Amino acid sequence: xxxxxxxxxxxxxxxxxxxxxxxxxxxxxxxQIASEVGISKGNFYYHxxxxxxxLDAVISSRIIKTNAMLEAWRTEASKPQExxxxxxxxxxxxxxxxxKYGCPVGSLCSELSKLNHEALSHANELxxxxxxWLKKQFEQLGYKKQADELTMHLLSQSQxxxxxxxAFNNEAFIKREVKLLTNWLDNYPQx
Amino acid sequence: xxxxxxxxxxxxxxxxxxxxxxxxxxxxxxxQIASEVGISKGNFYYHxxxxxxxLDAVISSRIIKTNAMLEAWRTEASKPQExxxxxxxxxxxxxxxxxKYGCPVGSLCSELSKLNHEALSHANELxxxxxxWLKKQFEQLGYKKQADELTMHLLSQSQxxxxxxxAFNNEAFIKREVKLLTNWLDNYPQx
DNA sequence: GTCTATAGTATGATAGAC
DNA sequence: GTCTATCATACTATAGAC
Numbered sequence: 001x002x003x004x005x006x007x008x009x010x011x012x013x014x015x016x017x018x019x020x021x022x023x024x025x026x027x028x029x030x031x032q033i034a035s036e037v038g039i040s041k042g043n044f045y046y047h048x049x050x051x052x053x054x055l056d057a058v059i060s061s062r063i064i065k066t067n068a069m070l071e072a073w074r075t076e077a078s079k080p081q082e083x084x085x086x087x088x089x090x091x092x093x094x095x096x097x098x099x100k101y102g103c104p105v106g107s108l109c110s111e112l113s114k115l116n117h118e119a120l121s122h123a124n125e126l127x128x129x130x131x132x133w134l135k136k137q138f139e140q141l142g143y144k145k146q147a148d149e150l151t152m153h154l155l156s157q158s159q160x161x162x163x164x165x166x167a168f169n170n171e172a173f174i175k176r177e178v179k180l181l182t183n184w185l186d187n188y189p190q191x
Numbered sequence: 192x193x194x195x196x197x198x199x200x201x202x203x204x205x206x207x208x209x210x211x212x213x214x215x216x217x218x219x220x221x222x223q224i225a226s227e228v229g230i231s232k233g234n235f236y237y238h239x240x241x242x243x244x245x246l247d248a249v250i251s252s253r254i255i256k257t258n259a260m261l262e263a264w265r266t267e268a269s270k271p272q273e274x275x276x277x278x279x280x281x282x283x284x285x286x287x288x289x290x291k292y293g294c295p296v297g298s299l300c301s302e303l304s305k306l307n308h309e310a311l312s313h314a315n316e317l318x319x320x321x322x323x324w325l326k327k328q329f330e331q332l333g334y335k336k337q338a339d340e341l342t343m344h345l346l347s348q349s350q351x352x353x354x355x356x357x358a359f360n361n362e363a364f365i366k367r368e369v370k371l372l373t374n375w376l377d378n379y380p381q382x
Numbered sequence: 383g384t385c386t387a388t389a390g391t392a393t394g395a396t397a398g399a400c
Numbered sequence: 401g402t403c404t405a406t407c408a409t410a411c412t413a414t415a416g417a418c
Contacts, residue, residue: 008383024305026218029411043384045413102301109358110298111305113291114215127358152355152364153371160351164343167300167318173343180344199401220393234402236395 009047011037017058021097021104024111025055052119059122062104066126070133080137081185087134087154088181091161095174103162105130130155150188157181200238202228208249212288212295215302216246243310250313253295257317261324271328272376278325278345279372282352286365294353296321321346341379348372 015037019028030051034044048054073086091098101107105126112120131151138147161177164170206228210219221242225235239245264277282289292298296317303311322342329338352368355361 022305023307024217024302026215027306030413031411039383040385041412042386042414042416046383049413051412100304102304106354106358107301107305110293110301110354111215113293113357114213114298114302115218116214124358127355149367152359153368156351156355156364156368157348158351159354160347160349163297163301163350163354164318164347166304167297167315168343173347176340177344177347221395222393230401231403232394233396233398233404237401240395242394 008037008039008043012039012044012047012054013057013061016054017061020055020058020108022101025108025117026111026115030054052117055117055119056122059108059119059126062126063129066129070129074133080140083137084134084141084154084185085182087130088158088178088185091158091174091178095165095171098162098174099165099169099171102166103159106159106162127155154181199228199230199234203230203235203238203245204248204252207245208252211246211249211299213292216299216308217302217306221245243308246308246310247313250299250310250317253317254320257320261320265324271331274328275325275332275345275376276373278321279349279369279376282349282365282369286356286362289353289365290356290360290362293357294350297350297353318346345372 012033016028016033019033019036030044031041033054034041037044048057073083077083077086105123109120109123109127111117112123131148134151134154135147138150143150157177158181161174165174203224207219207224210224210227221235222232224245225232228235239248264274268274268277296314300311300314300318303314322339325342325345326338329341334341348368349372352365356365
């Protein structure tokens, strides 16, 4: 568990993460994950006893990756404005996948909400990671009390962009809206 | 079919519509719909042979209702600006349900996209109804070439608001963002 | 750790009586 | 039109050999 490389377990998580994003959690079966990883269903159950456990592992993995990404954005840019732009630009970086599958965070939370799944609060932590990080950047930009409102507004816009790009299968729309967001960030008046 | 009142069929569609919204399409079983309507599964299959057929019927029903709503908004207000406000205000009108289940259009399209379901294009017509209607209002407001971009921007914002209100279980956020949207509509400069 | 069965259950769908 | 079976399948999960 701790000493070995965990390579099979990691491969399961990685593949499950991908399939949950592309097909949804409920719509992805153990059999398919096992098949695509190249192991038997029996072996799969050695690593994860229930479907909730694999979902938890996937969410935890995403949390770790997200934290690493946010930390990278922080160190790569000294100015908070540039850091916020890093967030906005993931819409461009991932535009092909977003067009196909929407936002990985938003679509997962939306599905878990419908399923009334207990892992919803765990998945929501992903949103909260972005929220806390962005809020800090807005605060450093000079926005005091409005930092969280600005953050929620930005998160909201990015969710809307992902949803419509997915629904209308439209990458150009993402580019246009990202420009609007960038202008908004540049020109927001009150501090 | 045509002469009778179709009451059982209509009740099935109505209940399926509700359950698909609250629990998702894939996660809602025939058995549950039948049970909640108060009929047997066998009777259910008399009215709808496959799950795709009931989904089609639900989407068609939503299209009819949406068209009626848009037509009502048109006749209730003579000014295009007021009509657009009618659209924005459904976020307030339905804030309790949006908090619980998200946007009925966005969440359905998102799910069908993940399922790679053939009914996705049918469901997208719902988005298109709003898009065409809003575009017309913006054109009458005096926006020529930008009408569709403004429409997509507005649709995008409403989707984002619904997604975040659902994820964070937050109605106050809806109210705040609706005010921003209303201000945006009032103050948008270029025509 | 990995495999091959296999159990148990839920679901979509059908057959046939009334 | 509505009902009571019933079938077939897919999926979650388990047992036990290697």
